[in-house]
Amino acid sequence: MILWSLDDMQSLLSHFRFDPQVSFEDGECVIHLRELNLIAGGEGFEEALDELIELVEQYSADYIARFAFYSQTDRAAHAPYVARFALTEPTARRDLFVEPPSFVQA
8 A cells, every 4th residue: 555645646647648539520529538438428519528527427436436346357447547537626627638738838
């Protein structure tokens, strides 16, 4: 067991960035989150993003509750992404999916 502060954990996990793939077709927005193999949709980007956040919240809760199971599957590599999401304040989670690419300097 290792004991790290929340700030240290967030810093360690910061390079596990989400790269949602967004597409628009026939009045619908679809977001594919390859890092967790989840897909959300809606009439517009905001609605699809809301659905994605809800899906990631549900998936993360299940992943953490059943970690022993998931760590033995092809989804073991999801662990750092689940941890990054779970350790982010709920009010800041939306920002995880709309970060500028890491090569862009703010």
